[in-house]
Amino acid sequence: MGEQAVDAELRRVAALTGGAPLSVKFYDEHRAEGALTAARIIQRSGSWREACAAAGVETNKAARTYRRRWSREDLLGWVRDYLAADGQPSYGRLSAWLREQPDAPSANTIRNTFGTWTAVLEAAMAPAGEE
Template identity: 40%
Template structure:
């Protein structure tokens, strides 16, 4: 397993430094423009904390309000959607299959959201197979 280059504390400190003096919540794009020299990228922070707003929240900073986006979903909710997909006899069980299936289910999270949260499609499937379909 690769050793982490930055600690959580270093990442949170970089967020706080970039946000210092801003009147609006820090966006990932703004962070990358303002980040201190040698600090981790916004993408690295985003991945570590499971999303940009989760990163801001962990740093004690104001979060960006979702405009038209679904509310933050729990791992259990995401796994439940994967379990529903896997239980559908007309699906392939693949990431691409889920991406197509989710477009026909308006409340379903995107395939990208699933894979991003669980790091891999295989990990999402593993969690989903232990999850009760709601």
């Protein structure tokens, strides 16, 4: 199925009652037999929003938007406080300690920001401004 045919099918389904804005679920429930699935369209286009935009179809908004709540320095501050409180630091113990702290980030948030537990420790122990 070529791009023009995909675009035409997206427009057809979006024009149905309840089709605007066009969701993946609505499209898959109403697509013509033999038309590409939403998953295949996403593979080809990169995202549902991109596919719909190319076809000139309004799409639903993202279910969530994420914003970074803590800066790298904020996260390092949490880790430094933990290191000062625990003489035998480990990722598991950091995780448990953070759960006890009001409004603290998760250990996963910290590790995902820095890559690995070793990188977290290196950044936290580096002199200020060198992490």
